[in-house]
Amino acid sequence: MNNIDPDGAQFKATFTLPACALGQQTVTLTDIFGQTSSNSATFTVNGPAAAPQITSISPPTWRAGSNGLFVPIKGTGFGCTPTVTTSDPSNVTFSSTTVPGPTGTITEIDLLVNVNVNAPTEPLNVFVTNNDGGAAASANVARQGSVANKSSKSLSGKTNSVAKNASPAFAGGGGPPATVQIVAEPDFTPQIMFLGNNIANNAVPQTVYVGQQIILTAQIPLANQGESIFSETWSTPDDPNNGQGGSFPQGTAIASYNDHTAAQPPQPSAAGGYVDQLQATFCSPSTLLDPTTCAYNTFYWIDQADNRTFTFTYKLLNGEQASATVTFNVKGPTQPAAAAVTGVTQIAVRLVRDQNGVVIERIPLLMFGDDTPANIGILFTTPALPNNAANEPVGHYMFIQLINSDVVTLINGAGPHTCTHKNFAGNPKPELDTTYPYALPANSDHTSDNPNVTLKPNFGYVNRAFAAKMYLMWDPALNANGTSGCAIATTVQNPDHTFTSTPSQCAGSIPIPVGSWDWSVTCEGINTLSNATGQQNTTWTRGCGNNTQAPPFQSGLSIPGWSVALAKGDVQCVP
Numbered sequence: 001m002n003n004i005d006p007d008g009a010q011f012k013a014t015f016t017l018p019a020c021a022l023g024q025q026t027v028t029l030t031d032i033f034g035q036t037s038s039n040s041a042t043f044t045v046n047g048p049a050a051a052p053q054i055t056s057i058s059p060p061t062w063r064a065g066s067n068g069l070f071v072p073i074k075g076t077g078f079g080c081t082p083t084v085t086t087s088d089p090s091n092v093t094f095s096s097t098t099v100p101g102p103t104g105t106i107t108e109i110d111l112l113v114n115v116n117v118n119a120p121t122e123p124l125n126v127f128v129t130n131n132d133g134g135a136a137a138s139a140n141v142a143r144q145g146s147v148a149n150k151s152s153k154s155l156s157g158k159t160n161s162v163a164k165n166a167s168p169a170f171a172g173g174g175g176p177p178a179t180v181q182i183v184a185e186p187d188f189t190p191q192i193m194f195l196g197n198n199i200a201n202n203a204v205p206q207t208v209y210v211g212q213q214i215i216l217t218a219q220i221p222l223a224n225q226g227e228s229i230f231s232e233t234w235s236t237p238d239d240p241n242n243g244q245g246g247s248f249p250q251g252t253a254i255a256s257y258n259d260h261t262a263a264q265p266p267q268p269s270a271a272g273g274y275v276d277q278l279q280a281t282f283c284s285p286s287t288l289l290d291p292t293t294c295a296y297n298t299f300y301w302i303d304q305a306d307n308r309t310f311t312f313t314y315k316l317l318n319g320e321q322a323s324a325t326v327t328f329n330v331k332g333p334t335q336p337a338a339a340a341v342t343g344v345t346q347i348a349v350r351l352v353r354d355q356n357g358v359v360i361e362r363i364p365l366l367m368f369g370d371d372t373p374a375n376i377g378i379l380f381t382t383p384a385l386p387n388n389a390a391n392e393p394v395g396h397y398m399f400i401q402l403i404n405s406d407v408v409t410l411i412n413g414a415g416p417h418t419c420t421h422k423n424f425a426g427n428p429k430p431e432l433d434t435t436y437p438y439a440l441p442a443n444s445d446h447t448s449d450n451p452n453v454t455l456k457p458n459f460g461y462v463n464r465a466f467a468a469k470m471y472l473m474w475d476p477a478l479n480a481n482g483t484s485g486c487a488i489a490t491t492v493q494n495p496d497h498t499f500t501s502t503p504s505q506c507a508g509s510i511p512i513p514v515g516s517w518d519w520s521v522t523c524e525g526i527n528t529l530s531n532a533t534g535q536q537n538t539t540w541t542r543g544c545g546n547n548t549q550a551p552p553f554q555s556g557l558s559i560p561g562w563s564v565a566l567a568k569g570d571v572q573c574v575p
Contacts, residue, residue, distance in 0.1 A: 019104035020080035200324035232283035246280025343369035367452035377450035419573035
């Protein structure tokens, strides 16, 4: 208070109001003795007469279906009690928080916006209204204003009057709107890629084949508005906890079947046949703004069934999530008309001829069969190759034989001896019989075996006990892109009894088991020391039965495994 008359009849007061001290204010006069001797005077404070201006609004596009989209609006002239409206309040709702500037007036309004999923994709106007002027015209004073007050009273306080200055009227209002674009809700459905095609949510199951390489890759669309990916999960109906602990395919599947070398494509070979067990598929959480991918662990089914499904689900940090499912029908060969026929063990003779064809040596053998149509030993047959049934690709059958055991017991001038393959001496597990795959005669759908042992003149007794398992395999013969026509692994027996093996050229498939035969043969030869008592004009005679019972074919999914191919003649005898 200042400018007081000597007689106290008049004074002039100057005061400062806070930036947002709006509305009615009351002034009273109290004398120095603590006695209120004036009536009260009221006045209304309005905001400055300035229209609001929006300088920025972000983001400039709002997606239909958004929930809780953060939108800061910045500008000037917002005053102290601004409000926000839009041109489409039925499809756009929001909550708001104001942010004051240094002087206390509002410089930013933060919205959390919800946009109806069916909102029209068109421009949307956003308005900010300065409400500091009141609903009707009223007086407006500056934030740093003065009010002149006069009194006609005496100090005895008989009468008092206070007058206020009038100011120009301002009713508040809105400036030009800011415009944002409503865009359609993008398709957040993940893609599931297989052989270069998106098969997500396929209405018709995808047909694949046992032994076919399955590579599934989920592709997540660009996370709109900069949203980050929180989690990604593969799952199948058989997975516990919806795949949270890792996912495995339905049915029976393996990761690979190969020789553990660097050969491409990965395939078994004479160097080894190893089954790699499939590991659970996990997807690590990502924070990518670009489309990201999550691949299922590559695998091969070895059993047939329809309607096997995979589901890929991902969640964004804002809580939104999407998923897609794919369905497969796994086909393969029909039950083959596989069979085995056996002959008899006998004393046979191998003729050694010179370059002119003259027999120069007769070598007696103890042999299962004699490799003639009349006495084949053991003969394995399959359907004609290739198999072109309507529900199968141009696949091929093949044979793989593992020797379980092979022991020769003999007596010579040094006494009894027990002989077996060197590999069996250190590790008596089944190993590959000579070649991968087992040899077929050229252009044939069958193969055979004739275990034998040479009967040397200084032997008095020989016994051979041989046991093996012959596997019938089927390869869909597929390239990496899923097309058929590649060449699977083959071994051909040449006329001179040597073998020519060719590795598989099929990068998109491996051979899988159809079934097997367990078979064995045991027989002995006795040296009678006389051609008169021996067989086949030799001194040797057979000391066993005919071995004519054929082994049954057993369907099954057991996959042959080995670490070495047993070479003929690589034998170790003890003592």
